[in-house]
Amino acid sequence: MRLKPALTLALLAALATPAAADLAPWTNLADTELRAPEETSLWREADEFDQALARAGKINADPVLAAYLQSIMDRLYPEFSGRLRVHLLNAQQINAFALPNGSVYVNAGLVARFQNEAQLATVMAHEGAHFTHRHSLQQAEMARNASAFALVVAMLGVPLVGDLAALSSMFGYSREHEREADTIGYQRLVDAGYDPRESVHTFEHLLAEIKAEDIDEPFFFASHPRLQERIDSFSELSKHASGGEIARERYLDTTAALRLASLDADLAAYRYKQLILVLGDPARRSNYPPEAAYYLGEAYRQRGEAGDPALAEAEYRRAMDAAPAFAPPYRALGLQLYKRGDKAAAAPLLQRYLELAPDAADRGHIEHYLKTLDR
Incomplete structure (x- = not known):
């Protein structure tokens, strides 16, 4: 389903203008009710996208897996429980993304690559930060985002719903936003009791796999800082870390x-x-x-x-x-x-x-x- 061209163009025009740099992040559920009109439009389109994916049968329906992924997000962002909603996509691309309405999508192919819950939590904490810090409203890279988003939606077999081009971390977040999400996500890992040192391994494994396949721009990192840069960043953040939960057995049993x-x-x-x-x-x-x-x-x-x-x-x-x-x-x-x-x-x-x-x-x-x- 597509939005009317006039509405689409209006949304593009609104999003093409960068939001104020000092846009305050949300700190709890009550904050999310105080949205600017253009942000409410983004939420509405995100809701439509959620519905389109569900109708297309792209969401993994396993209730055990769904509850497990949601429990990790609720542990990372307890004050946003009920708003940050995790969906498992039946797709093999190495990918995860967040929509401005709090929907976080994680591809089955990405979940399958990790070795423990702490590594999976690294990605989920990062995506949650894009929501809490309202990065989608601050985006200005619309032209590149639109074509990339349309390509991936087409690959998923889902009609493009409006122009959700600036919504997800797989496409147009600036390096500044990505680094901010890394820093926030890292602190969320620590606060939730996970071993943040696993964050480094999260990206080391993916880098090795991407090199083996000669992939130039894997979906999850299409506009992220280079993988090596992210490995270096998390290595710096975690150099004084003393430990925490890895939850390997729980992860392996649930995702076998x-x-x-x-x-x-x-x-x-x-x-x-x-x-x-x-x-x-x-x-x-x-x-x-x-x-x-x-x-x-x-x-x-x-x-x-x-x-x-x-x-x-x-x-x-x-x-x-x-x-x-x-x-x-x-x-x-x-x-x-x-x-x-x-x-x-x-x-x-x-x-x-x-x-x-x-x-x-x-x-x-x-x-x-x-x-x-x-x-």
């Missing part, structure tokens, strides 16, 4: 299914470099359920370099040993052995796959292979 689904999505998109980077690192691999070995095996198969078939077979067997009721590695290894000519070894694996996945979409395909093995 989401992270496996993210691996599956990466595999379907042939992002094998990312999979090998993440799962090939023993420290990061330990954050995933044992079924993750299958995805690493498939990543080696997709890469197809010398020695990769042996690496893939080892990972398939690792997955079968650690998660014997998980069907995919039996299929993968069975087909690999079949194509290699070892039909005797392939047959029981393919049969076991069908036993574990009787309703598999490729059942007819696998049964055809089994019939050829009986000849």
Whole structure:
């Protein structure tokens, strides 16, 4: 759904003029009721965008995950509980953004990349700061924002709702605003009892992944300071930190299914470099359920370099040993052995796959292979 052109142009004109630099941040829920007219317009458009995403089925409906993410935000910003609302987007891009009405969106692909709750809280604290300090009202970079916002909304399959171009931290916040959000977010981490030293690891992991994929402008950082600059900034902020909660086990337990689904999505998109980077690192691999070995095996198969078939077979067997009721590695290894000519070894694996996945979409395909093995 689109706003009428006249309203859109009026909004663009209003937003193209920078707001006063001394715009006071909100300190509690009552403050948010005292909005300028142009800010109320932004909120109204943000509400429409929320509704459009929900209608398009882009919001993850898992109530456990939703409650978990919301609990982190409420811990970081308790005085804005009920206004800062977290939504999990079913999207793989490394991205998170805040709207001026308090809606904070975090992509499933981003959540899946972290190792503990403190790292996830780093991003959420940052996005919450954009809301509390009203950065969307202070934006002036409309031309660049509009095209970037339209591109990402189109990729999500959601009609552009008005011109929410200056709303999110993925597009036009100035470096000054980003650094302010980092500083505020860092203090929120400390006040909430998280270990702020994890903030550095948050961006180190993402930088490594971005380098592995040769991504020039990942969505989450499209207009943020360079990742290395942010790593340096958080390193400086946390150099005297003495500790706090990391909440690794709670994070891993709550997000296990989401992270496996993210691996599956990466595999379907042939992002094998990312999979090998993440799962090939023993420290990061330990954050995933044992079924993750299958995805690493498939990543080696997709890469197809010398020695990769042996690496893939080892990972398939690792997955079968650690998660014997998980069907995919039996299929993968069975087909690999079949194509290699070892039909005797392939047959029981393919049969076991069908036993574990009787309703598999490729059942007819696998049964055809089994019939050829009986000849």
